Amino acid sequence: xxxxxxxxxxxxxxxxxxxxxxxxxxxxxxxxxxxxxxxxxxxxxxxxxxxxxxxxxxxxxxxxxxxxxxxxxxxxxxxxxxxxxxxxxxxxxxxxxxxxxxxxxxxxxxxxxxxxxxxxxxxxxxxxxxxxxxxxxxxxxxxxxxxxxxxxxxxxxxxxxxxxxxxxxxxxxxxxxxxxxxxxxxxxxxxxxxxxxxxxxxxxxxxxxxxxxxxxxxxxxxxxxxxxxxxxxxxxxxxxxxxxxxxxxxxxxxxxxxxxxxxxxxxxxxxxxxxxxxxxxxxxxxxxxxxxxxxxxxxxxxxxxxxxxxxxxxxxxxxxxxxxxxxxxxxxxxxxxxxxxxxxxxxxxxxxxxxxxxxxxxxxxxxxxxxxxxxxxxxxxxxxxxxxxxxxxxxxxxxxxxxxxxxxxxxxxxxxxxxxxxxxxxxxxxxxxxxxxxxxxxxxxxxxxxxxxxxxxxxxxxxxxxxxxxxxxxxxxxxxxxxxxxxxxxxx
RNA sequence: GGUCACGUGGCCGAGUGGUUAGGCAGUGGUCUGCAAAACCAUCUACAGCGGUUCGAAUCCGCUCGUGACCUCCA
Numbered sequence: 001x002x003x004x005x006x007x008x009x010x011x012x013x014x015x016x017x018x019x020x021x022x023x024x025x026x027x028x029x030x031x032x033x034x035x036x037x038x039x040x041x042x043x044x045x046x047x048x049x050x051x052x053x054x055x056x057x058x059x060x061x062x063x064x065x066x067x068x069x070x071x072x073x074x075x076x077x078x079x080x081x082x083x084x085x086x087x088x089x090x091x092x093x094x095x096x097x098x099x100x101x102x103x104x105x106x107x108x109x110x111x112x113x114x115x116x117x118x119x120x121x122x123x124x125x126x127x128x129x130x131x132x133x134x135x136x137x138x139x140x141x142x143x144x145x146x147x148x149x150x151x152x153x154x155x156x157x158x159x160x161x162x163x164x165x166x167x168x169x170x171x172x173x174x175x176x177x178x179x180x181x182x183x184x185x186x187x188x189x190x191x192x193x194x195x196x197x198x199x200x201x202x203x204x205x206x207x208x209x210x211x212x213x214x215x216x217x218x219x220x221x222x223x224x225x226x227x228x229x230x231x232x233x234x235x236x237x238x239x240x241x242x243x244x245x246x247x248x249x250x251x252x253x254x255x256x257x258x259x260x261x262x263x264x265x266x267x268x269x270x271x272x273x274x275x276x277x278x279x280x281x282x283x284x285x286x287x288x289x290x291x292x293x294x295x296x297x298x299x300x301x302x303x304x305x306x307x308x309x310x311x312x313x314x315x316x317x318x319x320x321x322x323x324x325x326x327x328x329x330x331x332x333x334x335x336x337x338x339x340x341x342x343x344x345x346x347x348x349x350x351x352x353x354x355x356x357x358x359x360x361x362x363x364x365x366x367x368x369x370x371x372x373x374x375x376x377x378x379x380x381x382x383x384x385x386x387x388x389x390x391x392x393x394x395x396x397x398x399x400x401x402x403x404x405x406x407x408x409x410x411x412x413x414x415x416x417x418x419x420x421x422x423x424x425x426x427x428x429x430x431x432x433x434x435x436x437x438x439x440x441x442x443x444x445x446x447x448x449x450x451x452x453x454x455x456x457x458x459x460x461x462x463x464x465x466x467x468x469x470x471x472x473x474x475x476x477x478x479x480x481x482x483x484x485x486x487x488x489x490x491x492x
Numbered sequence: 493g494g495u496c497a498c499g500u501g502g503c504c505g506a507g508u509g510g511u512u513a514g515g516c517a518g519u520g521g522u523c524u525g526c527a528a529a530a531c532c533a534u535c536u537a538c539a540g541c542g543g544u545u546c547g548a549a550u551c552c553g554c555u556c557g558u559g560a561c562c563u564c565c566a
């Protein structure tokens with residue numbers, strides 16, 4: 001590998017060479033879901049993107065310590081819901097305990113991510129299990145003068161922090177701008193705060209609030225930024241390599257995380273901030289209010305009014321990886337169909353790879369092509385380019401299979417290794433669906449039927465041969481004739 | 493109102509100061525008893541208007557359009 005890994009760092013707004021703190025173990029923290037509902041297409045894009053990043057780092061470095069939070073203390077819903085927390089709201093709807101809501105949707109989250117072949121993180125810390133740590137950190141912030149208590153709640157003093165640090169450096173904002181912005185908007189419930197841009201570290205709980213804990217400031221629950229600061233530092237140290245999350249969280253969530261962390265330790269927090277972009281549906285943003293959300297499990301079953309059919313998890317994964325993680329991705333049935341067909345072609349080539357035969361004087365070289373795969377991934381994890389290169393590799397495989405090109409053993413081994421590395425390990429794609437034989441007996445039976453049909457064909461009994469083909473077609477089984485023999489697969 | 497992205501061919505989606513991205517669809521061809529599949533080849537582009545430049549889709553400005561965020565909503 002000649003080129004070096006560069007990543008787009010939101011902090012500097014440009015691509016930077018990635019230099020780890022310790023090249024033996026990379027630390028990465030990614031903001032996980034709040035588990036009050038099923039994972040949707042947006043979650044899929046986000047966590048497949050970071051899975052790609054995780055997998056590539058694993059390929060380059062000996063070890064990657066990957067931490068992703070699962071938020072299980074409510075936090076608030078939007079203004080219209082008036083201070084109700086999301087999990088509490090869902091628990092009333094489903095008439096179960098808040099923690100039962102958490103359990104249910106956390107399991108669904110893992111179910112869907114597993115289907116998408118998203119590798120599990122090393123640690124999935126939950127804020128409800130880190131109340132003690134959060135309370136301690138908040139107390140430290142108060143002791144250091146960066147936070148103040150007001151009426152049972154604790155707020156972070158942004159202007160105090162900004163005196164010695166730089167609030168807004170991640171999102172490119174200044175306090176002046178924030179004040180201006182605030183002046184133009186109607187804000188409620190600001191009375192306890194010294195400044196409108198201060199944010200909550202600890203929130204006093206009303207008696208009706210379902211999730212609350214004891215603290216030095218009375219019963220309450222942690223603010224929605226402190227969990228990430230506390231849990232990332234607990235498992236990765238005060239200063240670590242990568243912090244990731246959705247672009248929409250850069251401000252205020254990640255900005256506040258940085259403020260809390262720097263105020264606590266006086267050290268810089270994460271070195272590289274990576275943000276993934278969002279999903280649009282037929283050019284429109286996906287949102288609850290628009291009613292155009294699509295859950296992962298709906299994609300897999302086709303059970304959504306916007307879906308023409310079901311799309312396999314690998315198709316969805318491939319679709320996501322065909323665009324860059326920092327670009328928005330537009331969903332449509334047409335685009336998913338295109339991804340499905342493209343992936344099928346790539347899969348066929350991968351399957352063909354095992355059957356290739358090397359010849360001693362084969363002239364095809366693959367070193368340069370492999371280098372192009374690394375250059376693509378080293379350029380801020382550019383999976384669309386890597387995939388385009390894999391299609392070039394597929395062309396080579398097909399040409400060799402057709403006898404139009406020759407390859408020697410050394411290059412064939414390199415070709416196989418590259419597909420194992422990039423197709424399977426880094427892009428995390430698997431052979432699935434139509435190319436997969438799910439049952440040995442079925443396959444043996446099919447081989448028998450194919451033999452009978454071949455025999456009929458040899459005797460020019462095309463009526464019988466076609467009848468077999470048509471009947472199988474009715475059973476959603478497709479016969480594919482080849483030069484020598486035939487193969488079969490389930491209809492997509 | 494403020495901050496920041498983006499606008500590429502029928503569709504999705506990379507990239508870039510002068511050279512083919514790639515996939516899907518389309519078209520032509522090879523193969524086939526026929527069909528399908530597969531394989532090979534190939535067409536259509538850079539929102540609009542100005543400016544910088546020998547040369548811009550790529551840099552700058554403006555216009556139009558889309559989107560994210562603006563503190564207690566991952």
